[in-house]
Amino acid sequence: MKLTYRGKRLTAEEKMDIEQLKHDMIKEQEYKCYVCHKPFMSMSEAQFSHIIPKYISYIKKWGYEVIHHRKNMHVCHPWCNSGVSLNYSSNQVEAQKLVDEILEDLKNT
Numbered sequence: 001m002k003l004t005y006r007g008k009r010l011t012a013e014e015k016m017d018i019e020q021l022k023h024d025m026i027k028e029q030e031y032k033c034y035v036c037h038k039p040f041m042s043m044s045e046a047q048f049s050h051i052i053p054k055y056i057s058y059i060k061k062w063g064y065e066v067i068h069h070r071k072n073m074h075v076c077h078p079w080c081n082s083g084v085s086l087n088y089s090s091n092q093v094e095a096q097k098l099v100d101e102i103l104e105d106l107k108n109t
């Protein structure tokens with residue numbers, strides 16, 4: 001799957017891609033929350049959490065493809081969400097490493 005959208009609203013197809021990605025990732029995580037490792041009781045308990053947060057400034061900087069890349073996301077409970085995100089200003093080196101890795105991935109797809 002290649003997400004090509006940037007700075008526009010998602011089409012129905014792109015939304016379905018994201019839904020599919022969520023299902024795949026939940027399966028990969030063996031139906032458990034990435035943060036607390038407790039199983040999800042329903043799909044509504046499972047939500048994407050971004051390592052580099054989905055802030056407008058970051059989307060502008062790197063594009064939606066990077067921010068919404070599966071390497072930048074885990075699936076967790078809404079209440080566990082804050083356990084995933086990386087504070088970019090205090091972890092710039094780590095964040096840049098992740099961005100570089102994703103950009104490399106995007107080049108190869």
Ligand SMILES: [Zn+2]
Nearest residue numbers: 033036077080
């Ligand atoms: Zn959790």
